[in-house]
Amino acid sequence: MKIGIVCYPTYGGSGVIATELGKALAKQGHIVHFITYSQPVRLDAFAENIFYHEVSVIDYPLFEYPPYELMLTGKMVDVAKYHQLDLLHVHYAIPHASAAWHARMILEKENIRLPFVTTLHGTDITLLGQDRDLEPVINFAIDNSDAVTCVSQWLKKETLKYFKVNKEIKVIPNFINLKNYGPDGETQTLRKQYVRNEKILVHVSNFRPVKRVADAVRVFELIRKKIPAKLILVGDGPDMPKVTALCRALKVCDDIIITGMVRQVEKLLAIGDLFLLPSEEESFGLAALEAMASGVPVIATGSGGIPEVIEHEVCGLLNRTGDIAGMAKNALHILQNEKMLARYRKNARKRAEHFAAEKILPYYFRIYKELMDRG
Numbered sequence: 001m002k003i004g005i006v007c008y009p010t011y012g013g014s015g016v017i018a019t020e021l022g023k024a025l026a027k028q029g030h031i032v033h034f035i036t037y038s039q040p041v042r043l044d045a046f047a048e049n050i051f052y053h054e055v056s057v058i059d060y061p062l063f064e065y066p067p068y069e070l071m072l073t074g075k076m077v078d079v080a081k082y083h084q085l086d087l088l089h090v091h092y093a094i095p096h097a098s099a100a101w102h103a104r105m106i107l108e109k110e111n112i113r114l115p116f117v118t119t120l121h122g123t124d125i126t127l128l129g130q131d132r133d134l135e136p137v138i139n140f141a142i143d144n145s146d147a148v149t150c151v152s153q154w155l156k157k158e159t160l161k162y163f164k165v166n167k168e169i170k171v172i173p174n175f176i177n178l179k180n181y182g183p184d185g186e187t188q189t190l191r192k193q194y195v196r197n198e199k200i201l202v203h204v205s206n207f208r209p210v211k212r213v214a215d216a217v218r219v220f221e222l223i224r225k226k227i228p229a230k231l232i233l234v235g236d237g238p239d240m241p242k243v244t245a246l247c248r249a250l251k252v253c254d255d256i257i258i259t260g261m262v263r264q265v266e267k268l269l270a271i272g273d274l275f276l277l278p279s280e281e282e283s284f285g286l287a288a289l290e291a292m293a294s295g296v297p298v299i300a301t302g303s304g305g306i307p308e309v310i311e312h313e314v315c316g317l318l319n320r321t322g323d324i325a326g327m328a329k330n331a332l333h334i335l336q337n338e339k340m341l342a343r344y345r346k347n348a349r350k351r352a353e354h355f356a357a358e359k360i361l362p363y364y365f366r367i368y369k370e371l372m373d374r375g
Helices: 013-027 068-082 093-108 135-143 153-162 187-194 213-224 240-249 265-269 286-293 324-335 338-355 357-374
Strands: 002-006 031-036 050-054 087-091 116-120 147-150 169-171 199-205 229-235 256-260 274-277 298-301 316-319
Touching (some): 002 013, 013 050, 013 087, 013 116, 013 286, 013 357, 031 068, 093 135, 116 135, 116 357, 147 357, 187 265, 213 240, 274 286, 274 324, 286 298, 298 324, 338 357
Parallel strands (some): 002 031, 002 087, 031 050, 087 116
């Protein structure tokens, strides 16, 4: 098959999953064409069977803002036509699915068939879906997709709550390539760069308000009062100034390492003892899954799709959103008992195995085959 993949190329979960899906398809001999405005952060530009097509974002004097969706549509048409794509897989309803529909309509005029799959990841539903001006566009994009998937049962319920869609939505959870996660020969050396005998807590996100990164800092401050510990904050985003100011106000800066964006996040996860995910809500919680695959248990809020990933009191502990004291107490409950920490570590890795790529990818392949068989 020749498959076009459209995604945001950033560090967010949707871009990671789209990229890993494309890489898995390429390894199986399929030809994959990524279409986006910059190279996805986890994409190897020289990988076999993978091609990247950049969508030029030109600031025309006529427009106050660059017309990205129109440029994306044009690039989809160009790639589909000249590389003879069999189908598109777009991640996010807008602007990707709506652009895919326009591309499909344009190509139909030339007797070229281009079915497309839309995967919903969360923000397009939980945030943009609440905007009345965008609601009809999102609804139309979903209903006119040839197939629709989403990453959790919770997100499916939210989609049906906000939209009157007629299209069947299939739940396919996010997945992970297990062999890329866990300790290796460099883990202990890397750990010694950060700590001596302290416990390491890790948080990874895009530092948007919904991630509540400041809560992670406050939780850490309470933990640090009880045991020697360090906190590694991985990522960047709009809340970074707020987080930095809080670190200074709480006088914990010396024990917090802010790495910024990191490509090989699995290296840092492997040295962690506990992962903090205090988000307002997560449609799935890919960062938590990556931590568990590294053998790192998770302290998280039990909102959104997180309980579908983390088994409470098995591979992590779930808390109410904003319960700083509760999260700190639960973290200490695990960290202060080495036998318990070892058990949680083992259970975390075991739980991650349920989301192994080889178990999840066949669901996507089945959808692709169904679309191809329709002719």
